[in-house]
Amino acid sequence: MRQFATGEIVLSIGFSPCPNDTYIFDALVNGKIDTGNLRFEPLLEDVEQLNRLALEGELDITKLSFRAYAECSNSYVLCDAGSALGFGVGPLVVTGEQSLKTLTKEHKVAIPGNHTTANFLFRMFYPQVTTFRELLFSDIEDAVVNGTVDAGVIIHENRFTYTQKGLFKVVDLGALWESETSQPIPLGGIAAKRQLSSDLLRKVNQLIYDSLVFANAHPAGTDAYVAMHAQAMDDHVRKQHIALYVNDYSLDFGDGGRKAVRFFYDKAISAGVITNKLATPLFVSELED
Numbered sequence: 001m002r003q004f005a006t007g008e009i010v011l012s013i014g015f016s017p018c019p020n021d022t023y024i025f026d027a028l029v030n031g032k033i034d035t036g037n038l039r040f041e042p043l044l045e046d047v048e049q050l051n052r053l054a055l056e057g058e059l060d061i062t063k064l065s066f067r068a069y070a071e072c073s074n075s076y077v078l079c080d081a082g083s084a085l086g087f088g089v090g091p092l093v094v095t096g097e098q099s100l101k102t103l104t105k106e107h108k109v110a111i112p113g114n115h116t117t118a119n120f121l122f123r124m125f126y127p128q129v130t131t132f133r134e135l136l137f138s139d140i141e142d143a144v145v146n147g148t149v150d151a152g153v154i155i156h157e158n159r160f161t162y163t164q165k166g167l168f169k170v171v172d173l174g175a176l177w178e179s180e181t182s183q184p185i186p187l188g189g190i191a192a193k194r195q196l197s198s199d200l201l202r203k204v205n206q207l208i209y210d211s212l213v214f215a216n217a218h219p220a221g222t223d224a225y226v227a228m229h230a231q232a233m234d235d236h237v238r239k240q241h242i243a244l245y246v247n248d249y250s251l252d253f254g255d256g257g258r259k260a261v262r263f264f265y266d267k268a269i270s271a272g273v274i275t276n277k278l279a280t281p282l283f284v285s286e287l288e289d
Contacts, residue, residue, distance in 0.1 A: 001060050001196065007037050011204070014043045014050045014062035015190075017229035018156050019238045020245035021063055024082055026225040028211035035207055044229060046136055047188060048113025055115070060193050061204060066186040066264060068115035073279040076191035077201065078261070080285045081209040084187040085249040085257055090174010091118035092159050093126075094167040095151040096144050101170065103151060105130050110144065110152035112137035117187050118153045120273055121173040141165050155187075157233055157241045181267070183260045184249065194279070198287045205284045212251055258283055 002010040013029065015021040022044075027033045029042045043059065051068035053059055057075050069078065091112075093103070103109065108131045111119045122129075133149050140152035145165050153173070154162060162169070174185045190208060192201050215222050223235075230238050249257045261282070268274040281287055 001193075008039060009037055009200070010039045010041060011060040012043060012058075013040045014045060014053060014059045016047050016050065016063055016156075017044045018047075018245075019226045019230055019233070019241040020084060020250075022226045022229050023215050023219075023222050023242050023246060024208070024212045024250065026211070026222045027214040028207055030225060032221070033207065033210050033214050036203075038203065038207065046113075048116060048134075048137075051113060051115040054191065057193075060196065062191055063188055064191055065113070065116045065118075065188050066261065067117045067120040067268070067273075069189060069191055070265060070268065070274045070276065070278060071115070072191070073282070075194060077194050077279075077281065077287070078283050079190040079192055079201075079205045079208055080253045080258075080283055081205050081212065081251060082190035083250055083253065083257070084245045085189070085253070085260060086184045086245075086247050087178055088174065089187060089244055090172055090177060090185045091121060091153050091155045092162070092172050093122065093151055093153055093170040094141070094144060094162045095170050096147065096167055097150075098168045100151070100168075103129050103170065107131070107150040108133060108148075110135045110140045110149040112140060112153060112155050116155070117185070118155050118173070120268065121177060121185070122153050124271060124273065125171075125173060125176050141167060157230075157237055159244075160237050160240050181263065183263050184257070186261050186264045187245075189261070192284070198289055201284050201287060209251060212246070253283065253285075258285075 029040050051064050054062050054064045054072050105128050110133045137155050143149045144152045177185045
């Protein structure tokens with residue numbers, strides 16, 4: 001955070017170039033809503049790189065995997081707006097062999113980062129697999145196609161494109177989670193530095209909410225910013241991506257969303273995946289003055 005004599009406050013903010021994030025944050029970082037004395041300096045990176053930056057405490061506000069948040073909760077508090085959480089949004093496991101239905105310790109699996117929620121889910125449901133290759137999420141499909149791995153855990157827009165590359169779904173990890181827990185799957189959230197004042201944290205959370213409300217009211221107005229960062233993704237896939245990952249939980253966790261996040265951490269702790277106690281309060285909405 002940088003604060004100037006004029007009263008202006010500049011905050012660094014990290015999010016991914018994926019359509020759901022650029023859709024949510026377009027109005028916030030591009031001056032389409034009134035942010036008062038706050039200015040936001042965006043850094044767009046792959047979510048695993050954002051996870052690493054969060055663990056190092058580099059950014060004032062950042063998108064990160066809920067799995068990664070458990071390791072930096074002492075430094076960050078979760079905003080109630082801006083998250084990716086819901087039903088039917090989980091990562092998929094894909095393979096190039098239609099006959100491959102079961103994964104064993106002999107199989108090598110590509111994952112989109114050690115700190116991702118996708119990796120947590122895969123290891124929870126496939127503890128027998130022990131050989132992994134960590135890749136940028138967008139490179140996983142090709143690694144499966146080329147046979148450098150036997151299967152891959154895909155996230156983001158790749159759930160819309162894997163069949164075009166001749167790949168087959170082994171399992172939907174989100175569906176497994178939902179059938180076992182009846183809870184939505186928490187994928188990624190927005191976290192802000194705890195050292196910021198409570199008033200400032202609440203203002204940041206409100207502005208993220210306002211930015212998404214603006215985007216929902218003017219969806220076509222986000223097209224240029226979303227397309228600029230979506231690279232080769234076509235317009236149809238971009239819109240599918242936004243429709244899947246941006247929902248009511250993205251506006252505000254609400255009681256149901258906060259319950260789902262706590263359930264996720266309770267499950268991870270009981271499974272021994274997370275060994276540290278999370279800092280409290282967990283959410284901006286629970287901060288005291």
